[in-house]
Amino acid sequence: MKRLLVVLGAACFVVLLIGAMLDLAPAGIALHAAVSANLPSSGVEHPVTAVLLNFRGYDTLLEIAVLLLALIVILAVGIDSTTDVRPAASPVLQALARLAAPLMIVVAVYLLWAGAFRPGGAFQAGAVLAAAAVLLHLAELLPGWQSPGARLRLGLAGGFLIFLAVGAGLLFQGALLEYPPEQAGWMILLIESGLTVSLGLILAGLFLLLSRDDGDRS
Amino acid sequence: MSLEFVFDLLLALAIIWSAWRSLSASRLDLAIVMFIVFGLLMALAWARLSASDIGLAEAAIGAGLTGALLLDAYGALKRRET
Numbered sequence: 001m002k003r004l005l006v007v008l009g010a011a012c013f014v015v016l017l018i019g020a021m022l023d024l025a026p027a028g029i030a031l032h033a034a035v036s037a038n039l040p041s042s043g044v045e046h047p048v049t050a051v052l053l054n055f056r057g058y059d060t061l062l063e064i065a066v067l068l069l070a071l072i073v074i075l076a077v078g079i080d081s082t083t084d085v086r087p088a089a090s091p092v093l094q095a096l097a098r099l100a101a102p103l104m105i106v107v108a109v110y111l112l113w114a115g116a117f118r119p120g121g122a123f124q125a126g127a128v129l130a131a132a133a134v135l136l137h138l139a140e141l142l143p144g145w146q147s148p149g150a151r152l153r154l155g156l157a158g159g160f161l162i163f164l165a166v167g168a169g170l171l172f173q174g175a176l177l178e179y180p181p182e183q184a185g186w187m188i189l190l191i192e193s194g195l196t197v198s199l200g201l202i203l204a205g206l207f208l209l210l211s212r213d214d215g216d217r218s
Numbered sequence: 219m220s221l222e223f224v225f226d227l228l229l230a231l232a233i234i235w236s237a238w239r240s241l242s243a244s245r246l247d248l249a250i251v252m253f254i255v256f257g258l259l260m261a262l263a264w265a266r267l268s269a270s271d272i273g274l275a276e277a278a279i280g281a282g283l284t285g286a287l288l289l290d291a292y293g294a295l296k297r298r299e300t
Contacts, residue, residue, distance in 0.1 A: 048271045111274070119270040127278035134286050203283060207290070 043184025045117040052121065053188045057177035061167065064160045064195060071156060071202050074209055075148070089140040097139035104132035112196050116185070122159075122192040126199025133204035145208045156205060159198025163191050226266060233259045246295075250288045257281030 042050035108125040115121030136142035240252035257280040264273035
């Protein structure tokens with residue numbers, strides 16, 4: 001009886017939800033026109049990249065800052081390095097990882113480049129880079145990170161620092177992250193390149209730092 | 219009923235089905251695999267909504283990285299048990 005009531009309640013809720021979805025009012029603010037009109041001055045041809053890195057660049061700046069913060073917290077908390085005996089990775093997996101990793105790096109660079117005029121961009125490229133690192137780690141070709149050295153730290157923070165430097169450099173013009181239209185293209189490419197490397201390292205770091213017990217042996 | 223509508227309907231049903239299976243699976247490894255399937259179907263749904271940027275990010279981060287992280291955690295749990 002009780003169960004029937006719960007199921008009935010849930011079903012009513014689902015019907016209500018679907019009903020609410022069906023007569024959803026149209027969006028109060030339509031920004032398509034504004035984005036399309038300003039696209040030529042944004043330095044890129046793909047509207048999503050234009051919004052992410054030009055019109056609302058500070059959102060992306062804060063996103064990379066939050067991700068960096070998450071990684072710093074992981075480093076600050078510290079993970080107990082209990083030695084963890086893994087079964088040896090199979091040679092087939094290792095051979096496949098060796099084949100796949102260079103291709104994934106090429107795909108990441110392509111996604112970064114494609115972001116200017118079609119779907120793609122720094123976040124996707126960074127995720128592919130991170131996936132390559134994770135794959136290599138799981139195939140035991142790349143040891144877990146013990147404690148990041150100076151170069152790794154620079155790589156982790158580099159994207160954020162480049163973004164910040166460009167933002168600071170443009171501040172004297174009066175507004176945060178307002179690129180001059182002629183230089184917007186290469187500035188966005190510079191920021192995205194930095195972001196790709198940093199995001200790849202940060203996302204991989206969330207993985208490799210947490211399983212750094214493997215690094216104890218190698 | 220056009221072919222596209224049938225595909226969308228199947229996709230929506232498959233998403234709900236995989237989400238349910240992922241939540242209700244009794245075995246942890248099965249739940250993780252269903253979660254990855256859910257992520258990939260979700261990426262397809264974003265692509266159908268012509269938001270391929272989000273689709274790419276969902277496939278790479280949602281299905282790929284999170285799935286790998288969950289599988290690794292599952293492996294660590296397994297090793298700790300034995």
